[in-house]
Amino acid sequence: MTTKNMKKEDIILSAKNVVNNFGKQIVHKGISFDIVRGEILGIAGGSGSGKSVLLKTMAGLHKPNKGKVLINGRPISNIASFESASLLGVLFQEGALFSSLSVEQNIMLPLREYTSLNEDEQTQLAQLKLALVGMDMETANKYPDELSGGMAKRVALARALAMDPLILFLDEPTSGLDPINATGFDELICNLNCSLQVTVVMVTHDLNTLFTICNRVAVLVDKTIIIDTLPNLLKRDHPWIQEFFHGPRGQGALVAAKNYARGADGN
Amino acid sequence: MSHLQLRIEQNDRQVRIQGPLDLHHFQQAKEILQQMNVSDNKAIIIDLSEVTRLDTAGAFLLHNLCNATKQQFKLENFNPEHKALFDLINGMNLASPPIKKRLSSWARTVMRIGKATMAIWPATYELVSFMGRSWLMLVKALKRPTSFRFASITHHVEAIGIDAILIISLIAFVISIVLAYQGQVQLKPLGMKQYTVDLIAISVLREMGVLLTAIMIAGRSGSAFTAEIGAMKVRQEVDALRSIGFDPFELLVLPRLIALVIALPLLTLLADIMGLFGGAMISLSLIDMALPEYLERARHAVTWKDFLVGMIKAPVFAFVIAQVGCMHGLKVSGSSESVGKETTISVVKSIFLVLILDGLFSIYFQKVGL
Numbered sequence: 001m002t003t004k005n006m007k008k009e010d011i012i013l014s015a016k017n018v019v020n021n022f023g024k025q026i027v028h029k030g031i032s033f034d035i036v037r038g039e040i041l042g043i044a045g046g047s048g049s050g051k052s053v054l055l056k057t058m059a060g061l062h063k064p065n066k067g068k069v070l071i072n073g074r075p076i077s078n079i080a081s082f083e084s085a086s087l088l089g090v091l092f093q094e095g096a097l098f099s100s101l102s103v104e105q106n107i108m109l110p111l112r113e114y115t116s117l118n119e120d121e122q123t124q125l126a127q128l129k130l131a132l133v134g135m136d137m138e139t140a141n142k143y144p145d146e147l148s149g150g151m152a153k154r155v156a157l158a159r160a161l162a163m164d165p166l167i168l169f170l171d172e173p174t175s176g177l178d179p180i181n182a183t184g185f186d187e188l189i190c191n192l193n194c195s196l197q198v199t200v201v202m203v204t205h206d207l208n209t210l211f212t213i214c215n216r217v218a219v220l221v222d223k224t225i226i227i228d229t230l231p232n233l234l235k236r237d238h239p240w241i242q243e244f245f246h247g248p249r250g251q252g253a254l255v256a257a258k259n260y261a262r263g264a265d266g267n
Numbered sequence: 268m269s270h271l272q273l274r275i276e277q278n279d280r281q282v283r284i285q286g287p288l289d290l291h292h293f294q295q296a297k298e299i300l301q302q303m304n305v306s307d308n309k310a311i312i313i314d315l316s317e318v319t320r321l322d323t324a325g326a327f328l329l330h331n332l333c334n335a336t337k338q339q340f341k342l343e344n345f346n347p348e349h350k351a352l353f354d355l356i357n358g359m360n361l362a363s364p365p366i367k368k369r370l371s372s373w374a375r376t377v378m379r380i381g382k383a384t385m386a387i388w389p390a391t392y393e394l395v396s397f398m399g400r401s402w403l404m405l406v407k408a409l410k411r412p413t414s415f416r417f418a419s420i421t422h423h424v425e426a427i428g429i430d431a432i433l434i435i436s437l438i439a440f441v442i443s444i445v446l447a448y449q450g451q452v453q454l455k456p457l458g459m460k461q462y463t464v465d466l467i468a469i470s471v472l473r474e475m476g477v478l479l480t481a482i483m484i485a486g487r488s489g490s491a492f493t494a495e496i497g498a499m500k501v502r503q504e505v506d507a508l509r510s511i512g513f514d515p516f517e518l519l520v521l522p523r524l525i526a527l528v529i530a531l532p533l534l535t536l537l538a539d540i541m542g543l544f545g546g547a548m549i550s551l552s553l554i555d556m557a558l559p560e561y562l563e564r565a566r567h568a569v570t571w572k573d574f575l576v577g578m579i580k581a582p583v584f585a586f587v588i589a590q591v592g593c594m595h596g597l598k599v600s601g602s603s604e605s606v607g608k609e610t611t612i613s614v615v616k617s618i619f620l621v622l623i624l625d626g627l628f629s630i631y632f633q634k635v636g637l
Contacts (some may be wrong), residue, residue, distance in 0.1 A: 056300035099603055100602070111290075115293070121293075128323060132359070143602070163290060196352065197352075207290050211434055
């Protein structure tokens with residue numbers, strides 16, 4: 001799965017010389033990279049290396065101090081809000097579901113705002129999205145505080161998918177999930193990537209996720225970014241990368257990923 | 268993308284779809300496709316070879332077309348990726364969730380009134396038991412004075428009392444000016460303009476001072492209690508306290524209760540003084556009564572009893588406001604919406620209770636001749 005070939009060699013998002021700093025503290029010193037249509041890109045890095053800031057910058061939620069982000073060749077700052085809703089979806093770390101709305105209403109919110117579908121069609125599409133993320137229909141009328149952490153993340157993913165965006169940004173999608181749920185979530189992301197042709201960009205610490213479903217991995221070190229396929233990245237001799245991927249957890253995840261890939265091939 | 272056009276061409280029994288079949292073209296495609304009908308019972312063939320983008324909305328439309336309409340459709344020349352998505356959507360069990368039967372509007376109104384009425388008793392029980400618990404904790408804390416959180420109490424006295432000095436003074440001053448002005452308008456033609464002073468002194472000391480202060484503090488500090496404790500509840504800080512072995516009641520409720528019982532009487536005293544001062548301003552400017560004369564008149568108009576009647580009520584109101592505020596803070600559950608809801612209930616309830624208690628006090632004081 002890691003060696004999945006990229007279907008089209010075209011660029012959906014590119015960052016050009018992005019600089020982010022908070023006061024005197026520099027987080028990113030001019031980073032540039034491209035994201036390929038249809039890939040799953042994992043972003044890793046130590047705590048405080050600016051992963052979430054980078055994700056927010058790409059999603060247009062944070063204005064970089066310098067540089068720009070282009071989606072489909074257009075600067076994200078020029079994209080109108082209704083357009084950005086169908087270009088990109090964001091899954092926030094804690095889900096960020098609107099607590100005053102039911103699950104169904106949460107998913108319907110962008111549809112209601114930006115499309116001319118009637119109420120029934122909105123409901124049906126919302127239910128479709130719920131089914132797509134593997135939730136049963138009884139969840140539709142529940143409220144966010146009645147959901148478990150894993151369910152809330154799935155519902156939040158359904159909301160991010162509401163407008164069928166081209167790019168999906170995920171902020172630590174598997175954090176706070178038990179291993180079974182985390183694996184399920186990885187599979188879900190992978191399936192959505194295949195079936196909906198959606199490009200996935202995710203910030204994650206989860207080595208299993210990085211090894212099993214990501215086509216490429218970006219590592220934030222020394223205020224800059226190193227982006228490559230995982231096998232190539234493993235050969236780099238940067239101390240942080242070595243420690244991250246070749247530490248005991250990295251080795252464990254690598255073995256698990258190989259077994260997983262073999263199991264998948266066997267089926 | 269939206270700048271690409273969707274074109275649907277019909278040629279007898281052949282339909283050719285060109286361009287993106289996605290959420291943005293959902294309406295357009297639906298209208299065209301659902302109107303299609305041929306007289307005989309043969310299927311319409313839809314050629315999808317030139318569809319550039321198919322998303323879940325488009326796949327859903329095709330799914331509906333094939334399953335929900337009388338006319339038969341046959342989908343052909345799927346792009347393999349699109350076919351995979353269509354099969355995924357088609358294979359899903361999209362049974363609708365059970366729809367709750369909605370009652371008619373008048374029935375719902377009756378139900379709501381009924382529910383609200385039924386809720387009065389549990390709410391009263393809840394408040395009374397919370398107050399009982401507060402007394403127990405207070406007695407327990409008095410036995411062991413070190414358990415009082417003096418730092419916390421002084422912090423709250425500052426937030427409730429000192430920070431409110433300006434606004435309480437202003438309100439008491441303005442209200443007594445309004446009262447005095449209206450009073451002298453009525454009394455002047457009767458030749459009893461000096462009674463304006465009696466009016467001001469008695470009403471400010473007995474009622475207005477304490478009542479306005481209590482209402483202001485209920486809105487200002489009672490709501491803050493609910494929101495503070497509620498936000499802590501949402502962020503699981505209350506559970507964290509419990510896990511470290513603290514009693515949230517002792518740590519969160521008692522200091523606020525004690526601080527408010529200290530601060531409200533002091534603010535009432537301030538409001539009384541400012542109220543009398545406001546009266547003096549009006550007397551000076553509208554009924555030509557100099558300050559010494561005003562004070563002399565006021566001293567004869569009221570006794571220490573009138574002052575006492577006002578001041579006795581202050582700690583009682585403080586107790587009720589603190590109790591309602593803290594209780595609703597601890598009632599917050601889970602969502603941030605619930606913080607807002609509980610805060611609203613807390614303010615409304617504490618002001619309501621303050622007014623009810625004030626009425627009861629009036630009757631009681633009249634009976635005992637105060």
